[in-house]
Amino acid sequence: MTEVAQASQVLMPLKKVTALGGGHGLGRLMATLSFLKNRLVGVVATTDNGGATGLLRQSHQCIAWGDIRNCLSQLATQPLAAELLNYRFKENSPLQGHNFGNLLLHALDEVSPRPLDGIQLLSRLMRVNSRVLPMSETPTDLLAETSDNIRCFGELRVDAMTTMPAHLSLSPQVSATPEVIEHIYASELIVLGPGSLLTSVMPPLLVHDIQQAVAQSSAAIIFIDNLVAEQSPAGRISCEQRIQWVEKHLGGSKINAVISNHICSPLEIPVFKAKADTHIPHRHCESSLLVAVAEAVKHIRA
Known part of the structure; x- marks a missing residue:
């Protein structure tokens, strides 16, 4: 049996896995674990205010x-479907700067009772078996404050900060998508990352009822660091x-294992390594990431 097959066998018995994050990182992780099908749930940050997304939000x-x-496109089994979702209109188009997938999701939201309904419809049309959920169905933004009380509003400004903020919050504070809480409580494993710490990993954990659900869940927690x-x-x-x-935003819960190629000492938490994609060095190789997650789960269970 190959190493990848063995890793899949370790994770297959998990009844529910919830992954929290955003951007390319969460999509890559979900694609890696997509064999879990509807037992895999992705909770996606919804605070981005840049690029095509920013244009729509404005x-x-x-x-x-x-x-x-991004998550749906990485979970799509048909390359053309992924390419269509990621299509960006050219400069000579009236829709210049917009992305087709974003417009499609927004249109589905406009004709649906709630944002989640549109996401689920598109998931069914694309035959995506894993569930993709927004952290909240209410618009909100990141708000960072420095130690000298300077406020930075929105992801773009937070990413541009030169030092870590003294405080990070959502403005306004919003409630979680109800299904997110349901899945967290049912999960045996919660995975945080990979992705930008402040603008991908942290936003879902800043939703108070998500933080509370993670704290009250009996799930093991794995943190995946960026390569x-x-x-x-x-x-x-x-x-x-x-x-x-x-960990300051886990409501008292602790991370049980870390996947990182950086020096993580002194740490009492077990650290596992994963290789980079040979074509995109800043993204994880799916097979190597799968093996690392399985190794972490085995260690936690031991």
Whole structure:
């Protein structure tokens, strides 16, 4: 039996896995674990205010669709479907700067009772078996405050900060999508990351009822660090400091295992390594990430 097959066998008995994050990182993790099908749930950050997503949010006061679209495109089994979702209109188009997948999700939201209904319809049309859920169905933004009380509003400004914020919150504070809480309570494993710490991993944990659900859940928690230091304040602190930052927002819960290629000492938490994609060095190789997650789960169970 191959190493990948053995890893799949270790994770197959899990009844429910919830992954929290955003952007390319959550999509890559979900694609890696997609064999779990409807037992895998992705909780996606909805605070992005840049690029095509930012354009839609400015004009329609909606949740951020970009990270949701990114996850769906990476879970799509048909390459053309993924390409269609990620299609960006050219400069000579009246829709210049917009992304087709974002517009499609927004249109589905406009004709649906709630944002989740549109996401589920698109998931069915694309035959995506795993569930993709927005952290909240209400628009909100990141708000960071420095130690000298300077406020940075929105993901773009938070990413541009030169040092880690003293405080990070949502403005306004919002409630979680109800299904998110349901799945967290039912989960045996919660995975945080990979992705930008402040703008992908942290936003779902800033929703109070998500933080409370994680704290009250009996699930094991794995944190996946980025392969390459990100271009943000979080990329300039140590692995240990990133873990401490996350744990401050887990409502008293602790991370049980870490996947990181960085030096993470002194740590009492077991650390496992995963290789990079040979074509995209800052993204995890799916097979190597799968093996690392399985190794972490085995260690936690032992």
